[in-house]
Amino acid sequence: MKKTKVILIVLVMILIQSITTSIDVQAITLEDRAYNEGKAVGRSSGQIYGQKDYINGKRNNWQKAHAEEEKIVIDDYNLKQETATYRFNFLKGFREEFKLGYENGYKNFSGNVKKTTYEIGLEHGKIFGIIDGEIYGKKDYYEGKVNDWRNQIPSEASIRREHSLNNDADKYAEGFLLGYKIAFEESYTNTYRETNIDTSKAPKENGILHGTEMGFKLGSTLGQIDFADKKSNNWEKALPSNLDVMIKYNLNREVQEYREGFLVGFKDGFRDGYIESFQQQNINLGKENINYKSISMLGGNLTSTDGIMKLEIEPGTIYEEKYLSIQKGDFPILYNANSYIPVTNSYFIRIENQFKTIGLHNPIMLTFKYYGSERGGIYQLVDDKWRYLYSDIKDGEISTKLDSKFYMGGVYAVIIDDNYTELKDVHSNWAGQEVYTFIRRDYITGYSDKTFKPEASITRAEFITLLGRVMEWDNDVNHDQIKKFSDYNTFGYYGDVIAKATSLKLINGYADNTFKPTKPINYKEIEFILQRIPNNNKFKWSEIEDKMMYEKYTRSRSILSKENNITKVEVVYMLYHLQNEGKI
Structure with a gap:
C-alpha cells in the first residue's frame, strides 16, 4: 500500500509542479529496479521538504532533511525486510533524487515566492488528499463497502501526525488540513465510481488490447508473405475467420466479454499490421531499387x-x-x-x-x-x-x-x-553455343535419338519452320492459297508454316507448280527469303559468311557457290545473330 501511494505522489507532483523524472522503466535487474524506485520516492519527497523548510524559515540543508525522511522511508517501505542489495540501491536512488528535489523546491520558493504559506499548505494537502482518497475509494469498493468517504477519512490528529504538521507553521498546517479534506472527499468518491465502471469493462478492454496486439503481429507476418508472393495489398482477403482466431488463441476458455473484445481488436490490429508491413516492403524495395x-x-x-x-x-x-x-x-x-x-x-x-x-x-x-x-x-x-x-x-x-x-x-x-532436352551432338560443334541457345529457347527439339545433326542440310520446310519459331508467327493461316501446289498433299505437318510463309510472300514455289518441302535449301534462296523480311532488305549472306570465318574460324560452303545447300548449324548461327541484332 505504501509503495502504491508514493508512486501516485510522484505522478501528481509531475502534473502540478511540472517535474521531469528520469526513470528507466525498461530496467530488468534487481539493482536497477530498486534504484529507480528509490529515485521516484526521493524526488517528490525532497521537493516538498525543500518548500517546507523555506516556508518555516529554516536554512537550506538537504542533508538534515534527508536524514529525517530516510528513517521514515525505511519504515514505510519495510526496507529492513528486503535484501541488502535491494535496500542499498533503493536508498542510493532516494538520496540522489532527494537532493535534487529539495534544492529545486527550496530555490524556486526562495527565488520568487508568489504563494502564501497558507496557499502552499493547501496545495500540499490536496496532493496527499487525492492520493489517500484514491487508495481508500478502491479499498472500500473491493471490500464491498458503501460509497461513503466519511467512514475512511483520517482524523485531524492522524493527519497532523502522519505529515508532521505540528512542527510546521500554523498557517501551513491550517491550509494543509483544509486542502487534504477537500481533495480526499472528491478523490474517494470519483475513484469508487470509476473502479465500479472499470471492473465491469475491464474484460472487454483487455480483450481489445490483447486482440489488437495479436492481430497486429499476425497481420505483419502475412503482409510480408503476401508481398513476397506478389499478391495485392488486400488485408481482408488474408484475415482469418472468427473461428480460426477463436481456436488459435483459445478464446473458448475466456468470458464472453473478453472474446468479443478480442475479436474486435484482432481485426483492427490485423488490418494495421498487414497494411503497414506490406507497404514497408514496398518502401524497402524502393530504397534498394x-x-x-x-x-x-x-x-x-x-x-x-x-x-x-x-x-x-x-x-x-x-x-x-x-x-x-x-x-x-x-x-x-x-x-x-x-x-x-x-x-x-x-x-x-x-x-x-x-x-x-x-x-x-x-x-x-x-x-x-x-x-x-x-x-x-x-x-x-x-x-x-x-x-x-x-x-x-x-x-x-x-x-x-x-x-x-x-x-x-x-x-x-x-x-x-x-x-528442355539435351542433344548430344551440339556442344562439340563450332556453333555449339548458338545451337544450345536455340534449344533453350524452344526453337529446336532435335531427333528422337537426341541428336541435331548440325552439319546436315536443312530442307525448305524445316527452314521456314525454324524461321517462324524465331519470329513467333501467329497461327492465323489460310490453306486455300497453297492448295494450288501440285504436291500439296505431301505437306503434312508443314502445311501451316508453308501457308504462313507464302502469305507473307517470303517464299515461292517452283515453275512446275510444286513447292518441294523436303528439298534442301541453298544460300541463294536463304538470302532471297531474308531480304523480304521487313527492315532487313539489305541482308547479305556474305556478312554471315565473313562472321563465321572471323569469329568461329569456320569456312562456309557458300565460298565455293551460293548454289550449295546451307547446313542446319549455319542457319542457326545466322538466325541467332539476326535475332540478337533485332533484325528478325
Missing part, C-alpha cells in the same frame, strides 16, 4: 544494391561517358510457369540518356550470384516473354555476354528450366 553509375572510356563495374547482379564493362567498350542504372523488380512473371523456376528477382538495366541506348565496341559481361542446377540460365524479358541467353556457370556465379552493337538495356533474371 535503383543504382546509378557513370561509365566512361575507362570502363568500370556496376553492381545492384543487393549485390546479386553486376555489369563488367572493359576499357574501350564505350567512348562517351554514359550513365547506367540497375533497378530491382519483383520475381519474374513466367509465361512458361510449368517448367520455369525463378531463382532471382528481375533486374532492369537502363541507359540514362535521351536515346536510351549506347554503342558497344566490346561485349559487356552480365553476372549473377548463383548456386543451383546446371539447367539454370540468364534470361532477358523480350516482348513479355523470357528469352534464354547463353550462360556460363562457374564458382558460384552465372554470366553471359551482351554483345549487341547498339545496347538498349533490358530486364534480366536467372531462371531454371528443367524440361
